[in-house]
Amino acid sequence: MKISIITPVKNLENYISETIESVINQRGDFDLEYIIIDGGSSDATLEICKKYERQIEKSERTIFCNSIMLKVISEPDNGMYEALAKGLQLSTGDIISYINGDDFYMPNAFSCVSEIFSKFVQVKWLMGNIICYNIDGHIVFYYIPWQYNSNLIIKGFYNGKQLPVIQQESSFWRRECNNVIDYNILTSYKIAGDYFLWHSFASKNYKLYVVDSPFGGIRRRKGQLSENKKNYFFEFNMIKSKSNLLDKLTFYLYYLVELIIHVRLKQKFSKNRIRYKPKGWQVQ
Numbered sequence: 001m002k003i004s005i006i007t008p009v010k011n012l013e014n015y016i017s018e019t020i021e022s023v024i025n026q027r028g029d030f031d032l033e034y035i036i037i038d039g040g041s042s043d044a045t046l047e048i049c050k051k052y053e054r055q056i057e058k059s060e061r062t063i064f065c066n067s068i069m070l071k072v073i074s075e076p077d078n079g080m081y082e083a084l085a086k087g088l089q090l091s092t093g094d095i096i097s098y099i100n101g102d103d104f105y106m107p108n109a110f111s112c113v114s115e116i117f118s119k120f121v122q123v124k125w126l127m128g129n130i131i132c133y134n135i136d137g138h139i140v141f142y143y144i145p146w147q148y149n150s151n152l153i154i155k156g157f158y159n160g161k162q163l164p165v166i167q168q169e170s171s172f173w174r175r176e177c178n179n180v181i182d183y184n185i186l187t188s189y190k191i192a193g194d195y196f197l198w199h200s201f202a203s204k205n206y207k208l209y210v211v212d213s214p215f216g217g218i219r220r221r222k223g224q225l226s227e228n229k230k231n232y233f234f235e236f237n238m239i240k241s242k243s244n245l246l247d248k249l250t251f252y253l254y255y256l257v258e259l260i261i262h263v264r265l266k267q268k269f270s271k272n273r274i275r276y277k278p279k280g281w282q283v284q
Helices: 016-024 045-057 080-090 109-119 150-154 175-180 193-203 229-239 245-260 263-268
Strands: 002-009 031-038 067-074 095-098 125-133 139-143 171-174 208-214 216-219 273-277 280-283
Touching: 002 016, 002 080, 002 109, 016 031, 016 045, 031 045, 031 080, 045 067, 080 095, 080 193, 095 109, 095 175, 109 125, 109 171, 109 208, 109 280, 150 193, 150 245, 171 175, 175 193, 193 208, 193 229
Parallel strands: 002 031, 002 095, 031 067, 125 208, 125 216, 208 273
Antiparallel strands: 095 171, 125 139, 125 171, 273 280
16 A cells, blocks of 8 residues: 655755654555655755655665655745645555644554555545644644534534644545545635645545544644634635534534543544554444
8 A cells, every 4th residue: 555645845944854754764564655845945945855855766764664755846836735736636645645844743653544544445534633742842732532523524613613623634535535626726725725625525425534543743833824823714714614503503512522521432432433442443
């Protein structure tokens, strides 16, 4: 099985090495395709990326999976989602994910994801538990969500204020999900393109499965795009579909479960969850 990872990046020389290392040091029985799309960095970001590209091409690094293909493209773009769209259209993997140039994956995340997708053909889209890092890469927030309702995804309730976000850094999907993405629309967004992807997947009845394992997280730091909540929710609200009374009642039920039910009960009594049991990973 081949895993394709895309990293859109621009001027992140202080963080990009940690991001790349978290990808190319993954261990397991899979092939890895890593596509880095640099938006014309003016600092040392491109030089750092090219260094890793040369190391992989010349077999100067020990790799821990079946094979690695690392490709770096650098050209001006109109934002990270134009870069992401390029990478998604170039990708050839069976499994797709993307990670920004200041975030990183947890060790052995890809082997877990590969095993689950190989074992459960009904799983098209999954997400691990929610993680946030501080500027030094320390895990400072960890959250285990209950379950994700496709209709509530479409209606915009998973926004971090009402229900837990869908964490992009921890999300992986099968290649077939790319077929529902309108890349022209994706490139028009500057900050909320991740939600456009989730809205597209959920609208085509792809269920989001929650895996009881951490895969990746977001680094909270000054100056990042996601700091601008006003602009993010302006785009977010343009994407979401209009909700009705039944949607709002369903939201309140999910909200109460997230708020008051113990995490062990949420894990036990949930749908579309993948848990590790004595016989290995199981869907419940």
